[in-house]
Amino acid sequence: MVKKSSGRGLRDLTVRVKTARGRTLSSTRWLQRQLNDPYVQRAKAEGFRGRAAFKIMELDDKYHFLVPGARVVDLGCAPGGWLQVAVPRINALGQTGGKPVGRIVGLDLQEVEPIPGAEIHQLDFMEDGADDQVKDWLGGSADVVMSDMAASSSGHKQTDHLRIVALCEAAAYLAFDVLTPGGTFVAKVLQGGAEDSLQSELKRRFEKVANVKPSASRSDSSEKFVVAQGFRG
Template sequence: MARTPDGKNTSGRGQRDLKVKVKTARGRKSSSTRWLQRQLNDPYVKRAQADGYRGRAAYKIMELDDKYRFLLPGARVIDLGCAPGGWCQVAAARVNASGTRPGKPVGTILGVDLQPVEPIPGCEIHQLDFMADGADETLRGWMDDACADVVMSDMAAASSGHKQTDHLRIIALCEAAAELAFDVLDEGGTFVSKVLAGGAEGDLQKLLKTRFLKVANVKPPASRADSSEKFVVATGFRG
């Protein structure tokens, strides 16, 4: 029997009774109405609200880490494009950034984004364009010149409404994030990034395979089935 993340039965009449319908309001596009209705009926959105996470994306990194185990206590993590902060929240708890797990090493979380992000316990967050000249040196300075164990990115370019253009834009972001990871990762480190399926990701895969021992493409359960997004998880950085 299929169940949602909050444990409710997703089959049969019970699910239809729970569905929230949104009326089209004057001035609101039909696409916006569909998005709002999907949000209101998304079990991961409801679970994020109940668990205190800043967005449903928190469960994506949670599920990826459950499978590949890269957010270990004591790990040094860089979160690129960290707004609104859901990935930072998950990472901070798992690497013991606040030191609340006695006997476990204390990790660090460094989050950066183009826009301001509300503070998150155990995380150091800065407003930064990571693609700007010297950004990798700035990041290293914030990390006291230490290398990172994990570089992760859930970034997406602003939608243009043209599928192929959006695909190329996010692949360009992923490639830039990967290049930064090559500069700041410690040997054996992990790179995690969102990509969109669309054909141009092949070159990114080839690039990562030259620098990491293993490269996997994953669509975690928290990623919507109708979305073209997937995640690349590259482990064992060669240094």
């Protein structure tokens, strides 16, 4: 159950973390950033599994793709924050009377704690036959394919960029196989948006393509999101 909060009473003082024995300077900085991140605090207060929930909220508030009755695929869904946001918006639990009931399938390589209204599977979406399996679970084609996946950081900016682009491309090609005409693809990319080749392919296959940085993304992060709408089939 996700708790709503006005955000009042959340920590507004800077927390400083001392470097402990066995903790590296980089991990100390990460911990300090987490403790002082207003979106981390808000996620805890409102019952979301991570600050990323506010990114998909902001994207959907702007582009309106998570609608009642939608069939949605969430790639790399762990820890489940995007699923938590999508479930009520697509009416997956049927709690909004008179509106169509949606369905959402989450996929990840690791096990994810259950979320009411979401169907979660441990699957590598790049495996042969994954597209057919996804459509089988959904009971048809998808209206939305979304991905907040990020490759493990190598510490080398160019290498990390290529890894993220590769994940985004793999997610896009799954989307091409499972989306219904008019569908939406949303995925994490890096600063500058999708690579030229992928950007061109998305523009060919979708009516509208935008590269945006939600305010919930950290200011020092190079991440952006590509939102492609109006899949041409």
